[in-house]
Amino acid sequence: MLYDVPVNLGDRSYTIHIGAGILDSIGACCADAGLKGKCLIITDENVGGHYAETVFQSLEKSGFAPSVVTLPPGEQTKCGDQVFALYSECIKAGLDRKSFIVALGGGVMGDLAGFVAASFLRGIPFVQVPTSLLAMVDSSVGGKTGINIPEGKNLVGAFYQPELVMADLDTLKTLPPREYAAGLAEIVKYGIIYDAPFFQTLEEHVEKLPDVGNAELLAKMVGRSCEVKAEVVAQDEREGGLRAILNFGHTVGHAIEKVAGYGEYVHGEAVAIGSVYAARASVELSGLPQADADRIEKLFIDLNLPVRAPGLEWAKLRAALAVDKKTIGGMPKFVLASEIGTVTFGNEVPEELMERIWNEMG
Structure with a gap:
């Protein structure tokens, strides 16, 4: 194959x-x-x-x-x-x-x-x-x-x-099951940012996704994810614009990795939490229906991925965000969704809202 x-x-x-x-x-x-x-x-x-x-x-x-x-x-x-x-x-x-x-x-x-x-x-x-x-x-x-x-x-x-x-x-x-699940988080991301039918397919096959022995389904998942990334990179190789959509969930995700200590959360786990955060911000600022935000969170939960990072203080996360590559002039830039499959990049989230969303996530 x-x-x-x-x-x-x-x-x-x-x-x-x-x-x-x-x-x-x-x-x-x-x-x-x-x-x-x-x-x-x-x-x-x-x-x-x-x-x-x-x-x-x-x-x-x-x-x-x-x-x-x-x-x-x-x-x-x-x-x-x-x-x-x-x-x-x-x-x-x-x-x-x-x-x-x-x-x-x-x-x-x-x-x-x-x-x-x-x-x-x-x-x-x-x-x-x-x-x-x-x-x-x-x-x-x-x-x-x-x-x-x-x-x-x-x-x-x-x-x-x-x-x-x-x-x-x-x-x-x-591959350890935890690392495999972490990869699924990035696959889900491609559905959120670019391909709503793909996201729906992942929902419909969620019980089969953790089965590493299902080579046909795995090839389709990996293949479609690579196609999406290849299409985006072909249009914007050096992240001058469109390629930034690939950072959905990564703004807060990278901060979580740094503050928790590298290895406490593997990358895909941090991205899952960051994606739930971005979905909540999208409901507030970009018109994402609450039902879509709920679908995003449920899919991560169904894949045994974390959607919270309890014990991490917002002040420390905010300090980490200040030196993120996506931060310009001290303000982090977020990828936000208006619906599953459609996102925009370069969005600012007001300071008070950034903190409130994190605190509401517990």
């Missing part, structure tokens, strides 16, 4: 390959994409034990000279110290400007390895091999790379497109 999604960006165009059991063809896909020579596989301890050997052998079989570096898992790895350590690994592996990097893992590995690729020797090619649902439908697509600094998440990075994306659905079978 193979579901190819093109990302049309002129001379930076590439293809997202989606299927089950396709990981051992990565070498052939890299060769077809015109890549050559030495490469460095960057992975983490959780993923590497399962899949690094398969990727290594496939690349070697196709004539490449691969090396592997394995890092600790978790958001804390996405930092400046690891970037400089990886530059040294690139030199140790003998990489030059014709070489490439393979990001094997979830969003942390993709963001980190992509940023290293964007900056080493002023930019060498790289390939995304996402192994988490969240990475397959979000971070591996669209060319955003980056790292965290103490002041906030993803504040340092670059727009840098991969040469190809290889999403093997079979890798999701080793």
Whole structure:
């Protein structure tokens, strides 16, 4: 089963390959994409034990000279110290400007390895091999790379497109259920911001969505999510306008991750809470029917995702919002919905209302 999604960006165009059991063809896909020579596989301890050997052998079989570096898992790895350590690994592996990097893992590995690729020797090619649902439908697509600094998440990075994306659905079978559910949050987001019929389909199949063994449904979910993101990125690669709609739920979501401490809420969980917050703000400011806000919250609940973050003080969240990438002139910018499937970006929410919504969410 193979579901190819093109990302049309002129001379930076590439293809997202989606299927089950396709990981051992990565070498052939890299060769077809015109890549050559030495490469460095960057992975983490959780993923590497399962899949690094398969990727290594496939690349070697196709004539490449691969090396592997394995890092600790978790958001804390996405930092400046690891970037400089990886530059040294690139030199140790003998990489030059014709070489490439393979990001094997979830969003942390993709963001980190992509940023290293964007900056080493002023930019060498790289390939995304996402192994988490969240990475397959979000971070591996669209060319955003980056790292965290103490002041906030993803504040340092670059727009840098991969040469190809290889999403093997079979890798999701080793994904912890919590991480899988977190990926579903981003899939729900695509329905909210762009595709009301898709959102309704998710509602109708909600009991089947957590079944990682349902390859046909999974391929459709991942494929449609990638199509939506590809369509948006093709129109606005560097987030000068439309691409900002992809941040629905992320304004407060990123603040939750920072204030709670990275890892307390995984990214998709924070996005679910942030999406419920954004839906409530949309009812107040953008005419979103209360019934639609209720549907959004119910779908997250039905997917066993959190919709509250009890114990987090608004004052601390507000301070985190002040240094968010989406904040301009001290005011956070929100993506708000007028109905499911239709959103606008760049919206300001009055200070009093921001706090009231959070407090009402408990």
